[in-house]
Amino acid sequence: MRDLIDTLVQGILLGGFFALSGLGLSLSFGIMRIVNIAHGDFLVVASYLGVVIVALTGVNPLLALLVIVPLMFAVGYVLQRALLNRAETSNELSPMLITFGLSIILHNALQEIFSADFKSLDAGPIEVASLSAGGVNIGWLPLSILLLALGIFAALHWLIANTRFGRIVRATVDDPEMTSLMGVDPRRIYALGMALSMAIVGIAGSLYGIKSSFNPMAGGDQLLFAFETVIIGGMGSIWGTLAGGMALGVSQMIGLRIDAGWGAFAGHLMFFVFLFVRPNGLLAKGGQHA
Amino acid sequence: MPDRNLTPTRADWRVSTPIIGPLLLLALALALAVVPFFAETATLRLMVEILAMIAMAQAWNLLAGYTGFVSVGQQAFIGIGAYGLFLFALKAGVSPFVAVLLGGLVAAGVGAAAAPALFHLRGPYFAIGSWVLAELFRIFITNTAWLGGASGLTLAQAVRGVPLTYRTHTTYWIALGVALLSVVGIYCLLRSRFGLAIRTVRDNEASAQSVGVDVARVKLMVFVVASFITGCAGAVVYLNTMFVTSTAAFTVDWSALIIFVVIVGGLGTLEGPIIGALLYFALREWLADYGTWYIIALGVIAITTMVLAPQGLWGSLTRRLPIELFPAASRLRRVNR
Numbered sequence: 363m364r365d366l367i368d369t370l371v372q373g374i375l376l377g378g379f380f381a382l383s384g385l386g387l388s389l390s391f392g393i394m395r396i397v398n399i400a401h402g403d404f405l406v407v408a409s410y411l412g413v414v415i416v417a418l419t420g421v422n423p424l425l426a427l428l429v430i431v432p433l434m435f436a437v438g439y440v441l442q443r444a445l446l447n448r449a450e451t452s453n454e455l456s457p458m459l460i461t462f463g464l465s466i467i468l469h470n471a472l473q474e475i476f477s478a479d480f481k482s483l484d485a486g487p488i489e490v491a492s493l494s495a496g497g498v499n500i501g502w503l504p505l506s507i508l509l510l511a512l513g514i515f516a517a518l519h520w521l522i523a524n525t526r527f528g529r530i531v532r533a534t535v536d537d538p539e540m541t542s543l544m545g546v547d548p549r550r551i552y553a554l555g556m557a558l559s560m561a562i563v564g565i566a567g568s569l570y571g572i573k574s575s576f577n578p579m580a581g582g583d584q585l586l587f588a589f590e591t592v593i594i595g596g597m598g599s600i601w602g603t604l605a606g607g608m609a610l611g612v613s614q615m616i617g618l619r620i621d622a623g624w625g626a627f628a629g630h631l632m633f634f635v636f637l638f639v640r641p642n643g644l645l646a647k648g649g650q651h652a
Numbered sequence: 653m654p655d656r657n658l659t660p661t662r663a664d665w666r667v668s669t670p671i672i673g674p675l676l677l678l679a680l681a682l683a684l685a686v687v688p689f690f691a692e693t694a695t696l697r698l699m700v701e702i703l704a705m706i707a708m709a710q711a712w713n714l715l716a717g718y719t720g721f722v723s724v725g726q727q728a729f730i731g732i733g734a735y736g737l738f739l740f741a742l743k744a745g746v747s748p749f750v751a752v753l754l755g756g757l758v759a760a761g762v763g764a765a766a767a768p769a770l771f772h773l774r775g776p777y778f779a780i781g782s783w784v785l786a787e788l789f790r791i792f793i794t795n796t797a798w799l800g801g802a803s804g805l806t807l808a809q810a811v812r813g814v815p816l817t818y819r820t821h822t823t824y825w826i827a828l829g830v831a832l833l834s835v836v837g838i839y840c841l842l843r844s845r846f847g848l849a850i851r852t853v854r855d856n857e858a859s860a861q862s863v864g865v866d867v868a869r870v871k872l873m874v875f876v877v878a879s880f881i882t883g884c885a886g887a888v889v890y891l892n893t894m895f896v897t898s899t900a901a902f903t904v905d906w907s908a909l910i911i912f913v914v915i916v917g918g919l920g921t922l923e924g925p926i927i928g929a930l931l932y933f934a935l936r937e938w939l940a941d942y943g944t945w946y947i948i949a950l951g952v953i954a955i956t957t958m959v960l961a962p963q964g965l966w967g968s969l970t971r972r973l974p975i976e977l978f979p980a981a982s983r984l985r986r987v988n989r
Binding site: 391396397399445448449455456458459460462463464466467470471473582585586589590593621623624626627630631633634637638641 | 779780784950958
């Protein structure tokens with residue numbers, strides 16, 4: 363029984379990270395209709411930015427977030443403006459294939475610069491500190507990640523639902539042509555959307571670098587986990603993404619309990635079963651995906 | 653007495669039937685069939701790779717270019733085809749040459765079984781869903797000792813006693829057969845009534861349904877055909893190398909290469925994947941020593957093509973010159989009765 367509770371708790375804590383990463387992917391799809399295949403690679407790029415900043419300044423990687431997040435915001439803006447906005451707009455698959463090309467370029471470039479060796483970011487004593495509740499150990503680091511994720515979800519929800527910027531974004535998503543008649547440049551909104559998505563990826567990437575060791579090839583798995591989170595949660599639902607992250611986290615924890623090699627497998631399997639059983643996701647809005 | 657000023661006309665959707673393309677293909681096939689009598693083993697091995705890549709690219713092109721399904725999970729069917737071959741040859745004693753077909757059939761079966769789940773995902777989400785399928789198989793095989801685990805399987809035991817010349821020649825002819833099957837099969841498929849249904853589904857699913865096309869069946873058929881061809885090609889690749897590991901067979905790099913070949917060659921044409929494959933292997937022979945920089949260069953070329961010339965090499969060529977070797981798109985023309 364205690365094992366079961368422990369697995370659930372650890373899974374939910376892990377789910378906080380998946381939800382955060384999934385939020386970045388979900389945002390770029392929700393606003394630009396782009397599935398960013400380079401999502402995981404950008405996440406790993408953020409981890410390596412942490413490596414560089416720590417090596418140059420010696421600060422705690424948690425402080426490096428203050429540099430990484432604005433940097434990734436700028437990367438997202440430029441990426442959308444310089445590349446993705448130029449892709450054929452009639453075909454939603456063309457931007458996706460461009461991001462696939464970017465993914466290949468990014469992980470090979472990282473390998474060229476940093477070698478294929480595993481690296482990690484050392485954030486000090488927080489990494490191993492934990493509190494004990496009812497016999498279950500809760501690590502301070504995963505708990506902080508979960509709480510931070512909850513905060514970012516709430517902030518994004520508020521931004522989209524209650525601000526002028528959020529209104530403009532929602533209008534652009536509904537009808538880009540009509541919105542542009544009202545004096546909004548959809549391409550600029552898309553650029554800001556991608557910038558926001560990349561800023562979240564920046565946060566997720568830094569935390570990923572602290573919580574696990576990584577190498578240039580880690581991006582593929584991170585894309586798939588984020589993707590599963592979004593689909594399980596249900597398209598178009600921010601809070602669904604949070605629930606999807608928890609479901610994936612718990613599945614992976616159950617797989618890991620069986621054997622160290624089966625964690626990701628259990629998550630993928632749950633995702634596939636889910637597609638058969640409840641294809642519209644936990645908290646889907648409307649009838650179908652995309 | 654009909655009014656002579658009103659010439660009765662009807663629209664004809666049929667595709668033009670040029671003789672040059674098929675004749676050229678026949679001549680090429682005959683020429684390629686006798687290559688083993690002149691070429692060295694190393695050359696044959698390279699040609700097997702090229703022929704398998706042509707088949708994989710044709711299958712992806714059938715999905716993406718003609719039906720509108722973009723998959724980045726083709727490695728699932730490559731790996732399943734390869735492992736299908738190895739398991740039939742090693743565990744059931746089937747001749748590895750015959751097992752190529754069985755590998756393709758297993759891949760088609762997995763495609764048919766996974767389709768109901770994957771088809772819930774539309775557009776870009778289908779792409780990543782198919783990647784998840786490949787990962788399921790990769791992790792499962794890596795962790796299962798009976799399937800060779802992480803260290804892989806070798807065919808050595810299954811071909812003991814088979815002379816090297818016989819082996820390389822047969823492998824080459826099978827590869828040629830699979831490549832020809834992919835080109836001719838897809839060409840005939842697209843020119844048929846079913847081909848018209850395929851294009852209707854790509855252009856607009858709702859209106860296809862409204863004119864009586866069974867959209868779900870068309871999508872399933874196309875997906876299964878593509879899985880079969882990809883599975884056969886994957887089996888050929890690893891029959892050629894005689895050794896397979898889950899990491900190599902199920903890597904997403906396969907999809908990256910296939911997409912490079914089709915995009916640069918020309919999406920939605922039968923000629924494009926052939927040209928793209930030849931270009932890719934030329935680049936590889938020439939630049940592979942540069943390691944990761946060479947892969948980065950391929951990525952840059954693909955992105956540049958997508959932004960500046962989305963119709964690819966063959967598409968750019970046919971826009972300037974009115975040549976079409978394998979027309980599969982129907983042209984509407986007026987016919988006097």
